[in-house]
Amino acid sequence: MADKIIFATGNKNKMREIRDILSDLGMEILSMKEAGIDKEINEDGKTFEENALIKARAVAEDTDAVVLADDSGLEIDYLNKEPGIYSARYLGEDTSYEIKNQVLLDRLSGVKKEDRTARFVCAIAAVLPDKREFVVRETIEGYIGEKPAGTNGFGYDPIFYVDEYGCSTAELSEEKKNEVSHRGKALRAMREVLKKEA
Numbered sequence: 001m002a003d004k005i006i007f008a009t010g011n012k013n014k015m016r017e018i019r020d021i022l023s024d025l026g027m028e029i030l031s032m033k034e035a036g037i038d039k040e041i042n043e044d045g046k047t048f049e050e051n052a053l054i055k056a057r058a059v060a061e062d063t064d065a066v067v068l069a070d071d072s073g074l075e076i077d078y079l080n081k082e083p084g085i086y087s088a089r090y091l092g093e094d095t096s097y098e099i100k101n102q103v104l105l106d107r108l109s110g111v112k113k114e115d116r117t118a119r120f121v122c123a124i125a126a127v128l129p130d131k132r133e134f135v136v137r138e139t140i141e142g143y144i145g146e147k148p149a150g151t152n153g154f155g156y157d158p159i160f161y162v163d164e165y166g167c168s169t170a171e172l173s174e175e176k177k178n179e180v181s182h183r184g185k186a187l188r189a190m191r192e193v194l195k196k197e198a
Helices: 012-025 048-060 097-107 174-180 182-197
Strands: 004-007 028-031 066-076 117-127 133-144 160-162
Touching: 004 012, 012 028, 012 174, 012 182, 048 066, 048 117, 048 133, 066 182, 117 182, 133 182, 174 182
Parallel strands: 004 028, 004 066
Antiparallel strands: 066 117, 117 133, 133 160
8 A cells, every 4th residue: 555645636724634634544645736746637527526536537647646636615505506516616716715705695695594505515536556446425514604704714614604503614613623524524534445445
């Protein structure tokens, strides 16, 4: 088994979360950039699972490490599950999340709380050195609040509220968020797969 995991992302926030949760595998965990892999990957899948696999396979071509990739996003039921797989590219890739969040709040203006249901979805794909592939998917259910709150998260966290905690995911502590978030849950599910298969 390889002693390295390369995670197909350049996102520093994600890498921190990933290292926290996978630290007990006893493997070095590198981002694509840290591993010296630089390639444009065309994510043209129709689902989170497909996009995660596209990324993992593309990076696995260049290494014999374990490759992990995730695809995650926000689904808002009232908006036909938008932004969905286009969450990162919603309104254009260079649009700030402040603007994205405000547009979503504007589109939900006047919609009652029970119709503002939403979830964060995370699919993580693994390609092992022997080319076996595994995919896990996890979610966290919540709703879109009336206004942004909190500074602990990133992306859509300030507008995504969880009833159980009575706050947005950007108001949760990092430990709590890792415990309950879609990515936290998916990383732990993938950790179990790797312990068993690797």
